[in-house]
Amino acid sequence: MTVRTAELLMGLALAVLSAYFMWKSAELPIGWVPDVGPGGGAWPFWLSAVMLGSCIWVLVNWVRRVGPVATNEDPLFEPGIFLPVFMVGAALTICIALIGGIGVGGFEGIGFYGALPLFLLFYLKVMGNHSWLTAIGLAVLIPVITFLFFEIMLKITLPKGMTEPLFLPIYAFFYGL
Amino acid sequence: MLEIFGLLAQGFTVALQPFNLMLIIIGCAVGLFIGAMPGLGSVNGVAILLPLTFLVPPEGAIIFLAAIYYGAMYGGAVSSIMLGIPGASTAVATTFDGRPLAKQGMADKALTTAAMASFVGGTISVILFTFFAPPLAHVALTFGAPEEFALMMLAFATFVGLGGDDLAKTIFSICVGLVLAAVGLDIMSGAPRLVFGDITGFLHGINFLVLAIGIYGIGEMLWTVEENAKAGGKSMLSEAVLTWERTKTNLKEFLGTWKVAVMGSFLGYFVGILPAAGATPGALMAYGFGKQMSKTPEKFGKGAIEGVTAPEAANNAASTGSMLPMLTLGIPGSPTTAILLGGMVIWGLEPGPRLFTSNPDFVWGLIASLYAANLFAVILNILFIPAFIWVLKMPFTILAPLILTLCLVGGYAPTQDMHDVWLMLLFGIVGYLMRKLDYPVAPAVLAIVLGPLAEPALRQSLLISSGDPSIFFTRPYSGPIMVVALILLFLPALAPIYRRLRGGNSGKAPTGGTAE
Incomplete structure (x- = not known):
């Protein structure tokens, strides 16, 4: 895909998004409501209208071949660039899906501390090509530090999903429950 | 005048409490490392680390983040010089002469100069800040809703008029940020609004951190993955020789460039106050002026130390300058200060001039902490160059x-919702993807923070x-602000007409530094 094609697709997608925002805003009054002032939908509605306008402007520039992006016929991703970027994006997506589940089949996720080591292992071993020792070491060490720092020190609880029962002895240790 | 000294002294009693002092030192160190990493700058550091501050009192939280901001401005020079890759866009101009110096085996000279220039820039701008902020806040106290709205219009108009990005895409970016901020409950009627696909998660609105960490954390990482794949994993790291003797000569040489440092500091500070302008153009302009001031302009781009001094003084000064409108008017001067402003709301403060009277400890603690952060950043910077x-x-x-x-932690922590x-x-x-297609993302982050205001x-x-709507034009302060905003908004449309009237001979851009 060339940059020029991507510009067209992005312009169209954002135009559709803007139209959806307008339609969704119009669920609330978008005009003047007596004694209340502008209706609740007015602000997002008119801003979305401006968004739609600017998308149309981008598309007009595309048709008229104005600007550096609309005239750029280079590939959007140079050879060998797409794969690493895609793999990182996909790994993150799978990691987040594993943390909390995606609401399918009653799977409630393996929690942050189940998914994070898998993500780290994938990144360090496949993306980074580090030794097994480094990869496994960091995949264990980083979640442990995260747990101590966030859960114990800062009291920010991260989702555990089905691994929750495994943490009860750890809580008992730290809080003497 | 005397009153300011009293308040500043009071601020120091806050900033120098052992806990806050510790936060300053940790913040500076963290900021320096974040700034030193290629691709990561103050805005990434502040966005990703803001969730850490929820459990600290607001004074401590802002002091910590301001120290990160400062540290990152210092650290940005490190990768510009050592790798030739700007640590952040604000340090782009530092590569012009810092990189050649490093290649000539004088990386230590460039690093020391950058640190000292940052110190001068930081110090001069904090002093200016101390004396500018109270009167500005005093004027701003009389502001009502129309003035506040006019100021926000001005902030967005500067992006359109001075941002230099594609106009349609800049306007899109501003509006999408404002619309995303409107998701949740309508503030006046309490009715659900823009609950896309009737997903309940949208009912609590979209926290600005979700957008900020998305763009400056995940988006930036994808961007860096791409850059790294292009470089093919080759390291271009220069060697630096560090000895006490060399450091002494380096410091002496830096003192020879004091005029450039002072110029860069003033320029950076005032450019930094403008939203949309900020540290990157400030540093580039200072580089251009530094070249004009120099007796040996031909050395610029080949390793002139003034070429490191000017942008480094300016980018630090600009980072302080951008805090002025944030603190006094509640309008952030840069994406980083937009995130700080969003943080203030989370910590339960109402940003704007009233902070000066309602939370003097917060305001003056922050200002005093900038003096301290500046000092610690320069010391840590020079000591930890090897690190x-x-x-x-x-x-x-x-x-x-x-x-x-x-x-992942930062995206989850504010709302505890997957x-x-x-x-x-x-x-x-x-x-x-939008960044790949030249959509500017900073206006969207600014807008999602300012939207709810x-x-x-x-x-x-x-x-x-x-x-x-004439209310915006008939009041003594909002009128002129709105007129300036409209001029800026239509500047891109007016400029070509003006050029045509002049007979088309004004193709020359004003002094701006360009890479050689």
């Missing part, structure tokens, strides 16, 4: 998963005037 060089040797494939881990983590991922990926300001103003 920064070590960080640059760390493979990106170890850094990236660490940063992504922080993003819905927001998904949203953050979406913003990260879409933001990355801009909408009530507009609605209240219109309610006061029963729907008559």
Whole structure:
């Protein structure tokens, strides 16, 4: 895909998004409501209208071949660039899906501390090509530090999903429950 | 005048409490490392680490983040000089002469100069800040809803008029940020609004951090993955020789460039106050002026130390300058200060001039902490140059998963809802693709922070005037502000007409530094 094609697709997608925002805003009054002032939908509605306008402007520039992006016929991703970027994006997506589940089949996720080591292992071993020792070491060490720092020190609880029962002895240790 | 000294002294009693002092030192160190990493700058550091501050009192939280901001401005020079890759866009101009110096085996000279120039820039700008802030806040105290809205219009208009990005895309970016900020409950009627697909997660709105971490955390990482894949994993790290003797000569040589440092500081400070302008153009302009001031302009681009001094003084001064409108008017001067402003709301403060009277400890503690942060940053910077060089040797494939881990925690922590983590991922990926197509992302971040403040300001103003928009033009302060905003908004449209009237001979751009 060339940059020029991507510009067209992005312009169209954002135009559709803007139209959806307008339609969704119009669920609330978008005009003047007596004694209340502008209706609740007015602000997002008119801003979305401006968004739609600017998308149309981008598309007009595309048709008229104005600007550096609309005239750029280079590939959007140079050879060998797409794969690493895609793999990182996909790994993150799978990691987040594993943390909390995606609401399918009653799977409630393996929690942050189940998914994070898998993500780290994938990144360090496949993306980074580090030794097994480094990869496994960091995949264990980083979640442990995260747990101590966030859960114990800062009291920010991260989702555990089905691994929750495994943490009860750890809580008992730290809080003497 | 005397009153300011009294308040500043009071601020120092806050900033120098052992706990806050510790936060300053940790913040500076963290900021320096974040700044030193290629691709990560103050805005990434502040966005990713803001969730850490929820459990600290607001004074401590802002002091910590301001120290990160400062540290990152210092650290940005390190990768510009050692790798030739700007640590952040603000340090682009530092590569012009810093990189040649490093290649000539004088990396230590460039690093010392950058640190000292940052110190001068930081110090001069904090002093200016101390004396500018109270009178400005005093004037701003009289501001009502129409003035607040006019100021926000001005902030957005500067992006359109001076941002230099594609106009349609800049306007899109501003509006999408404002609309995303409107998701949740309508503030006046309490009715659900823009609950996309009737997903309940949208009912609590979209926290600005979800967008900020998405764009500046995940999006930035994807961007860096791409850059690294292009470079093919080759390291371009220069060697630096560090001895006490050399450091002494380096400091002496830096003192010879004091005029450039002072010029850069003043220029950076005033450019930094403008939203949309900020540290990057400030540093580039200072580089251009530094070249004009120099007796040996031909050396610029080949390793002139003035070429390091000017942009480094300016970018630090600009970072302080951008805090002035944030603190006094409640209008951020840069994406980083936009995130700080959003943080203030989370900590339960009402940003704006009233902070000076309602929370003097917060305001003056912050100002005093800037003096302290500046001092610690320069000391840590010079002492830990070897440590920064070590960080640059760390493979990106170890850094990236660490940063992504922080993003996941940061996206989850504010609302404790996985819905927001998904949203953050979406913003990260879409933001990355938009950035590839030259959509500016900073206006969207500014807008999502200002949205919840801009909408009530507009609605209240219109309610006061029963729907008559002329209210924005007839009041003593909002009138002129609005007129300036409109001029800026239409500047891109007017400029070509003006050029045509002049006979088309004004193709020359004003003095701006360009890479040689």
